[in-house]
Amino acid sequence: MAKIVSFINLKGGVGKTTTAVNIAATLAKIKEYRVLLIDLDPQTNATISVIDQEEWQDRHNKCQTLYHLFDDMLNGTDRFNINKALLTNVGSIEGLDLLPSSLYLVEIQDAIPDMDNKAYVSHVDVVGNAISDIKSNYDYIIIDCPPNLGAITLNGITISDYYIVPTVPDILSKIGISLILNRIENFRKKKKTCEIELGGIIFTKIDYRTNLHSSTMTELRAGELSEYIFDSEFPQRISVAEAPIDSRPFLTSQTAKGKSDWRQTQQLITNITNELLKRLGE
Numbered sequence: 207m208a209k210i211v212s213f214i215n216l217k218g219g220v221g222k223t224t225t226a227v228n229i230a231a232t233l234a235k236i237k238e239y240r241v242l243l244i245d246l247d248p249q250t251n252a253t254i255s256v257i258d259q260e261e262w263q264d265r266h267n268k269c270q271t272l273y274h275l276f277d278d279m280l281n282g283t284d285r286f287n288i289n290k291a292l293l294t295n296v297g298s299i300e301g302l303d304l305l306p307s308s309l310y311l312v313e314i315q316d317a318i319p320d321m322d323n324k325a326y327v328s329h330v331d332v333v334g335n336a337i338s339d340i341k342s343n344y345d346y347i348i349i350d351c352p353p354n355l356g357a358i359t360l361n362g363i364t365i366s367d368y369y370i371v372p373t374v375p376d377i378l379s380k381i382g383i384s385l386i387l388n389r390i391e392n393f394r395k396k397k398k399t400c401e402i403e404l405g406g407i408i409f410t411k412i413d414y415r416t417n418l419h420s421s422t423m424t425e426l427r428a429g430e431l432s433e434y435i436f437d438s439e440f441p442q443r444i445s446v447a448e449a450p451i452d453s454r455p456f457l458t459s460q461t462a463k464g465k466s467d468w469r470q471t472q473q474l475i476t477n478i479t480n481e482l483l484k485r486l487g488e
Contacts, residue, residue, distance in 0.1 A: 208242070208344040209486055211405060212366040214390075215373060216382045218353045221410030223251040224446055225372040225478070230348040231256075231455035232479040234302035239345035242303045243296070244333070246272065246358050248311035251450070252350040256297035256304055258453040265291065265306050272333070273308035276358075279321045279332055280314060288336050298458040303344075305337075311358065318357040329357050330397070334365040355389045363390060364397065368405030368486060372440070375409050375422040383407065383431070406434050406485050408478060412441040436485075438477040445471055 213226035227243065234241040245252035253262055265271050269285035278286050293304040321329045341347060349362040363369065371386055373379040387404065394400050407426070412419050427435055445467055449459035456462045456475060465471075 208341045208347045209368070210341070210347040210349065210366045211482075211486070212349040212351050212359075212362040212369045212402070213372060214351045214355075214359065214363075214369050214386060215371055215379075216353055216355065216386060217374075217379060218249075220372055220374045220379060221440060222353070222372045223247065223249075223255065223350050225370070225408060225410055225440060226348050226350040227252050227255045228446070228456050228475050229479050229482060230346070231297060231299055231302060231457050232475055233346050233348075235299045235457050236476060237479070237483070238301065240301050240303075240343060242292075242305065242337075242341075242344045242347045244272075244305045244337075244347060244349045244362070245307035246333070246362050247307055247350050247352045248273075248309060248315065248358075249352075250307040250309055253304065253306040254453060255450040255455060256299075256302070256453065257293060257306065261293070262306060265293070266308055266310075271306045271308035271310075273310040273314070275336055276311065276314055276318055276321075276332060279327065279329075280317060280324065282324070286336075288340060292340070297453075297455045299455070315352075315356060315358055330360040330364045333361040337365070355386070355393075360393065363393060363402055364400050366402045368403050370405050370408060370482070372408045372410045374411045375419045375426070377418070377422065380422060380426065404434055406436050406482070407431060408436045408438070408440060410440040412439055414441065436478065436481050438474070438481045440474065440478060443467060443471050443474075446475075 215222045230243045233239045270291035274286040296304045351359040351362045445462040445465035449456045449462040452459045
């Protein structure tokens with residue numbers, strides 16, 4: 207049975223998608239696991255990190271994105287087909303598959319809770335119901351959630367075994383971590399079938415030259431969440447930020463491979479992935 211891991215942060219620009227995509231890519235390419243990447247974020251950054259714009263447009267034209275899954279449930283249509291929507295071996299990585307997102311999710315995200323009055327499936331169970339027949343094909347399912355705890359994110363939380371919080375080590379992010387933990391715990395209390403657990407907190411986009419980043423990391427490592435904080439860190443790396451130019455994750459991006467820090471950064475991502483596996487009991 208696949209282990210399902212959601213990547214969540216209420217702030218944008220913290221490296222959430224970058225972390226999720228590159229861990230998924232490493233699990234597939236380096237560890238040779240079968241991995242499904244689910245892009246629940248309407249910004250579609252995870253999607254365009256592994257497929258190009260033309261391929262996404264083809265998926266959209268054929269009504270095979272997660273927007274169409276939710277739209278079907280809202281309008282009683284039957285266009286989305288999970289097997290047709292799946293894109294296999296994305297990012298030039300064998301064993302890495304994708305369920306693509308869509309910018310159009312923005313248009314319907316506020317209406318999604320209304321489907322409880324129209325459909326037989328609860329609005330937080332739509333994705334779980336859709337992947338029920340395929341999840342056994344994978345070792346890991348990695349979910350990139352929107353930067354909020356709305357209906358779409360709750361679809362990811364509902365089916366996840368663990369959630370990871372990638373965070374920039376600054377004051378606002380520190381406050382946001384507690385908010386995420388409290389909101390998810392409250393959701394768990396209401397939805398008894400949800401058994402999600404905190405898998406860890408990863409420091410991202412670190413600038414070691416700033417006292418703020420260093421002091422915040424020291425404080426959090428000494429605090430009540432210390433056991434959940436990854437030893438491995440994800441510092442700011444231009445090569446990682448530029449990899450999506452090729453519609454590829456870091457490991458297969460030719461742009462990234464042209465950077466002088468490619469090998470060192472590859473090791474950083476591998477270290478984070480190894481620690482994730484250890485924390486998930488592998």
